[in-house]
Amino acid sequence: MLSSGGVSVGDEDHVKGAIEALGELSLWRIAIKPGKPLAFGRIGETPFIGLPGNPGAVLVTFLMLARPYLLRMQGQATGLLPRRYPVLAGFSRDKRIAREEYLRVALSEKEGTLLAAPAHNQSSGVLSSALLAEGLLVVPPQTAVERGMKLEFIPFSELGM
Structure with missing residues (x-):
């Protein structure tokens, strides 16, 4: 259920x-x-x-x-968890939160490097940012994000979307 x-x-x-x-x-x-x-x-x-x-x-x-x-x-034994790929943060944020955070992000390329940046409003009550995003960026607990920091990216394509 x-x-x-x-x-x-x-x-x-x-x-x-x-x-x-x-x-x-x-x-x-x-x-x-x-x-x-x-x-x-x-x-x-x-x-x-x-x-x-x-x-x-x-x-x-x-x-x-x-x-x-x-x-x-349903019986699937493999591929249950999505693959995660390293990308660089294309933004900075001083705020540290106690929980692991999943940001809806869009990717851009600069000089051959993929950068991830929050897509629109990240409020949990807003879904439109998912339409503008290409996946989820995982920010570990208690982590301030610095531009250029390597973080894990989960493309929506890994999630059947």
């Missing part, structure tokens, strides 16, 4: 309580951005994945967590 929304801690987020009342919750909240609220558990014999409600967070958590799980449950 797969759902979206209602897994956080707001007054209208009832999924966590419902799953706990009907079954068991094995995982709630993960240390990634966007996508901290995520639920995983069972209702009887049926696995349950509760994705966040914000569209940018749904995109990241589905692609990085739910999709590999669903592929594995």
